[in-house]
Amino acid sequence: MEPMARIERSLAGALARAAEPGCPPRLAGAMRHAVFPRGARIRPRLCLAVAAACGEDAPDLTDAAAAAIELLHCASLVHDDLPCFDDAATRRGRPSVHAAFGAPLAVLAGDALIVLAFQALAGCAGQAPERLPALLRAVGGAVGVPCGIAAGQAWECEPGADLAQYQQQKTGALFAAATVCGAAAAGGEAERWRLLGERLGEAYQVADDIRDAACGSEEIGKPVGRDAALGRPSAVRSLGLAGAIDRLEALAEDAVAAVPPCAGSAGLRAHILSETRRLLPQSLARHAA
Amino acid sequence: MEPMARIERSLAGALARAAEPGCPPRLAGAMRHAVFPRGARIRPRLCLAVAAACGEDAPDLTDAAAAAIELLHCASLVHDDLPCFDDAATRRGRPSVHAAFGAPLAVLAGDALIVLAFQALAGCAGQAPERLPALLRAVGGAVGVPCGIAAGQAWECEPGADLAQYQQQKTGALFAAATVCGAAAAGGEAERWRLLGERLGEAYQVADDIRDAACGSEEIGKPVGRDAALGRPSAVRSLGLAGAIDRLEALAEDAVAAVPPCAGSAGLRAHILSETRRLLPQSLARHAA
Numbered sequence: 001m002e003p004m005a006r007i008e009r010s011l012a013g014a015l016a017r018a019a020e021p022g023c024p025p026r027l028a029g030a031m032r033h034a035v036f037p038r039g040a041r042i043r044p045r046l047c048l049a050v051a052a053a054c055g056e057d058a059p060d061l062t063d064a065a066a067a068a069i070e071l072l073h074c075a076s077l078v079h080d081d082l083p084c085f086d087d088a089a090t091r092r093g094r095p096s097v098h099a100a101f102g103a104p105l106a107v108l109a110g111d112a113l114i115v116l117a118f119q120a121l122a123g124c125a126g127q128a129p130e131r132l133p134a135l136l137r138a139v140g141g142a143v144g145v146p147c148g149i150a151a152g153q154a155w156e157c158e159p160g161a162d163l164a165q166y167q168q169q170k171t172g173a174l175f176a177a178a179t180v181c182g183a184a185a186a187g188g189e190a191e192r193w194r195l196l197g198e199r200l201g202e203a204y205q206v207a208d209d210i211r212d213a214a215c216g217s218e219e220i221g222k223p224v225g226r227d228a229a230l231g232r233p234s235a236v237r238s239l240g241l242a243g244a245i246d247r248l249e250a251l252a253e254d255a256v257a258a259v260p261p262c263a264g265s266a267g268l269r270a271h272i273l274s275e276t277r278r279l280l281p282q283s284l285a286r287h288a289a
Numbered sequence: 290m291e292p293m294a295r296i297e298r299s300l301a302g303a304l305a306r307a308a309e310p311g312c313p314p315r316l317a318g319a320m321r322h323a324v325f326p327r328g329a330r331i332r333p334r335l336c337l338a339v340a341a342a343c344g345e346d347a348p349d350l351t352d353a354a355a356a357a358i359e360l361l362h363c364a365s366l367v368h369d370d371l372p373c374f375d376d377a378a379t380r381r382g383r384p385s386v387h388a389a390f391g392a393p394l395a396v397l398a399g400d401a402l403i404v405l406a407f408q409a410l411a412g413c414a415g416q417a418p419e420r421l422p423a424l425l426r427a428v429g430g431a432v433g434v435p436c437g438i439a440a441g442q443a444w445e446c447e448p449g450a451d452l453a454q455y456q457q458q459k460t461g462a463l464f465a466a467a468t469v470c471g472a473a474a475a476g477g478e479a480e481r482w483r484l485l486g487e488r489l490g491e492a493y494q495v496a497d498d499i500r501d502a503a504c505g506s507e508e509i510g511k512p513v514g515r516d517a518a519l520g521r522p523s524a525v526r527s528l529g530l531a532g533a534i535d536r537l538e539a540l541a542e543d544a545v546a547a548v549p550p551c552a553g554s555a556g557l558r559a560h561i562l563s564e565t566r567r568l569l570p571q572s573l574a575r576h577a578a
Contacts, residue, residue, distance in 0.1 A: 027434065104446050105443060107371065111439045116433055136407060144306070146306055
């Protein structure tokens with residue numbers, strides 16, 4: 001089965017819990033709205049690519065890890081879009097969860113999606129239970145404290161934040177979990193894969209800053225100019241647009257160089273190059289090499 | 290070590306992650322504010338009491354399960370108190386998290402506490418790793434979908450909610466997780482313990498409704514009269530005050546009868562009777578038998 005089909009199947013399987021008897025229908029609707037229809041699914045595809053490169057032998061566990069990572073990503077978007085943070089009315093080209101369902105259900109849908117990520121992992125541990133603790137540690141560390149997504153977002157509430165630390169926690173941490181979990185689900189040496197994820201996460205964040213500063217909202221499906229409007233740290237603010245594009249290209253090269261020796265390293269490097277080329281929006285492609 | 294000391298030690302150990310390098314200090318402060326100083330710790334004490342009755346043999350795992358349950362309880366209070374839900378300015382007799390730290394950090398502290406519960410479980414699985422999946426399932430089901438706390442709270446956003454279902458999900462589910470996890474951590478037959486937790490959770494919810502309707506805010510350390518003001522389902526609204534007190538007493542009796550046969554059943558029944566007597570506030574004690 002193709003990676004994207006595996007990911008959608010695994011996410012649909014996880015979300016099926018919200019369709020079971022007893023679940024409030026509007027909460028279930030808000031959770032589905034947050035996860036479907038799909039975005040690029042960059043992180044779970046990375047997780048699957050790493051697992052394949054490591055000689056995947058427990059595909060249900062890989063699929064659960066990939067779904068868990070995407071569920072946590074979706075949860076973070078739902079909470080980031082809340083009125084008390086970005087107050088974003090659109091996401092992926094349609095109403096954000098709080099715009100469609102109200103802030104209370106957006107808070108609860110985010111909470112339930114965080115929990116669902118751990119439920120998905122717990123439900124698929126049967127294939128290789130000894131790998132579960134490492135997966136839980138990687139996923140928990142990527143979203144909690146001290147250095148996960150919630151911590152990264154919280155730097156927006158502190159008087160001074162270091163840009164590199166802010167981006168590493170808010171974005172890099174979950175990319176690192178994607179590579180670490182891909183390896184862990186395949187029984188590989190998980191922590192050797194962290195650097196690759198961190199580099200890709202940093203590249204993705206720089207690309208996101210570029211899109212926010214230099215694209216129209218139609219092109220990227222959400223409001224733009226938010227970093228400048230909210231005074232948030234941004235690679236474009238600190239490096240300028242051309243400097244940020246240079247930085248993105250350097251990070252993509254670093255990521256390719258960070259792939260550990262493994263049976264499927266050639267295919268993985270090709271995946272990474274293809275993915276990083278797609279990070280820069282069409283309107284800026286002429287700047288890229 | 291006394292149960293309360295074990296619980297505080299385990300919670301302090303979990304919260305130590307928020308004091309590690311890289312964590313935003315105000316987020317760490319908001320998380321500590323949500324968990325310390327302690328409330329009654331009813332759920333984790335129940336977890337420890339059940340583990341003891343089942344012949345506890347992996348105390349680190351019991352402590353982690355108890356801490357996880359209390360962290361999830363605290364997270365739910367932080368999010369319940371948000372302006373978009375109860376908009377409660379006080380909790381446990383002092384400012385709620387959003388009143389002290391603002392709504393953004395209250396959202397993130399709740400998120401991070403949810404994740405911390407799973408991090409605590411993952412970190413203590415070494416003692417009996419085969420028990421981890423059951424613990425994760427019980428905890429995840431108690432806070433997520435279809436029938437956990439997030440689902441229970443979401444019934445407040447639906448046009449019609451069944452009172453019993455609302456209370457079972459919002460309160461009973463985590464009490465059930467406390468008894469199920471206590472048994473699971475001790476290697477017992479976990480699901481046999483669910484009914485006891487459900488009965489105790491229902492008793493606790495009825496007592497909470499009574500306090501909200503019939504006590505002063507000084508006596509219980511949070512705003513009162515919220516159920517009526519917000520038009521929420523409540524045992525006092527549906528049964529009247531005297532009817533709600535009768536219901537509480539019947540549920541306490543049901544709980545004692547629901548203790549499964551086990552080595553420590555006598556001690557556990559005494560614990561339950563002592564706890565349920567304390568649920569009714571001083572000012573209403575004359576009504577109770």
